Amino acid sequence: MNYLLGKTLGDLEQLAAEQGMPAFAAKQMAQWLYQKRVQDIAAMSNLSLKCRQNLADNYAVGLSAPCAVQQSADGTKKYLLEVAGNPLATIETVYIPSNDRATLCVSSQAGCRMGCTFCATARMGFVQHLSATDILNQILSIPESAMLSNLVLMGMGEPLDNLQAVLQSLQIITAEWGMGWSPTRITLSTIGVHSGLVRFLDETGCHLAVSMHSPFDEERRSLMPMQKAYPIAQTLDIIRRYDWTGQRRVSFEYILFAGINDSPKHALAVARLLQGLECRVNLIRFHALPNSPLRGAGTSTIEQFQQHLQRHGVITTVRTSRGEDILAACGMLATKNREQNA
Numbered sequence: 001m002n003y004l005l006g007k008t009l010g011d012l013e014q015l016a017a018e019q020g021m022p023a024f025a026a027k028q029m030a031q032w033l034y035q036k037r038v039q040d041i042a043a044m045s046n047l048s049l050k051c052r053q054n055l056a057d058n059y060a061v062g063l064s065a066p067c068a069v070q071q072s073a074d075g076t077k078k079y080l081l082e083v084a085g086n087p088l089a090t091i092e093t094v095y096i097p098s099n100d101r102a103t104l105c106v107s108s109q110a111g112c113r114m115g116c117t118f119c120a121t122a123r124m125g126f127v128q129h130l131s132a133t134d135i136l137n138q139i140l141s142i143p144e145s146a147m148l149s150n151l152v153l154m155g156m157g158e159p160l161d162n163l164q165a166v167l168q169s170l171q172i173i174t175a176e177w178g179m180g181w182s183p184t185r186i187t188l189s190t191i192g193v194h195s196g197l198v199r200f201l202d203e204t205g206c207h208l209a210v211s212m213h214s215p216f217d218e219e220r221r222s223l224m225p226m227q228k229a230y231p232i233a234q235t236l237d238i239i240r241r242y243d244w245t246g247q248r249r250v251s252f253e254y255i256l257f258a259g260i261n262d263s264p265k266h267a268l269a270v271a272r273l274l275q276g277l278e279c280r281v282n283l284i285r286f287h288a289l290p291n292s293p294l295r296g297a298g299t300s301t302i303e304q305f306q307q308h309l310q311r312h313g314v315i316t317t318v319r320t321s322r323g324e325d326i327l328a329a330c331g332m333l334a335t336k337n338r339e340q341n342a
């Protein structure tokens, strides 16, 4: 089945021409899809009946409701969704309400091939890239869709490893003809896939979060094998070419593992790496995985690490864990495919 959800205005213009529809129908379709959020082509009432019938012969909207939900004691909800066109593949998306915002943690791939040793998604291996339909469906199909204030591409997968679909989705989310969001309400998190990073920084105005986890090459490589291909020093060289003094922000994610990357020496090296860069470090508590030798640093160690960084002039926050009881917290997302579940 072909889906309309995920198509840009340019795609819809081409589709309108192919279907013999008037050119202005493209904008009308975009409004129905991204602003009025219809579930059915029949509801696109300002398209002629014939146009709607022709369209419905070849396309569906592509919105599909989550197939399961779990709710945490802290109000976080984890939704399970099917991947369009592959009923065997599923993904998770996490809704995180707080006092002043409602954030959705969006997945960009089913599984991941980056192999980070602390991540449940990595253990699934790589299943497939998500299409723009799948990415937008996470945002538009959950019951809280209209309440969302922020998006973070921090769910399953490495967004810059699925660049085309991610950039297309961001275009639709931020375009006036699309969902009309400010890019400053969106943060993309990456380990630093360099070619994708440059295009993301050039082509969007969204915030950037970089997974650092260690300032030292060998150690980072043992936690994140892709350090070999995308060294953090080169990632920082790219980031320093851009202006971070305005509305756009860059932050660095740092999970603290007990006895590995939580010493004052590490804090000093992080501060040196980030010297002169307008940025923030987010310290994250590690959520233990079964059969993993990694352990999370304790609360007092996390606080001391924060103080070390702050003494060296680095703005540092400790990120609150959300949804740990339903395995929805950072690094815990993973699904089985249906065959495995059976």
Ligand code: SF4
Pocket: 112, 113, 114, 115, 116, 119, 120, 121, 122, 155, 156, 157, 158, 191
């Ligand atoms: S932390 Fe991110 S990039 Fe690394 S394996 Fe997990 S999902 Fe992939």
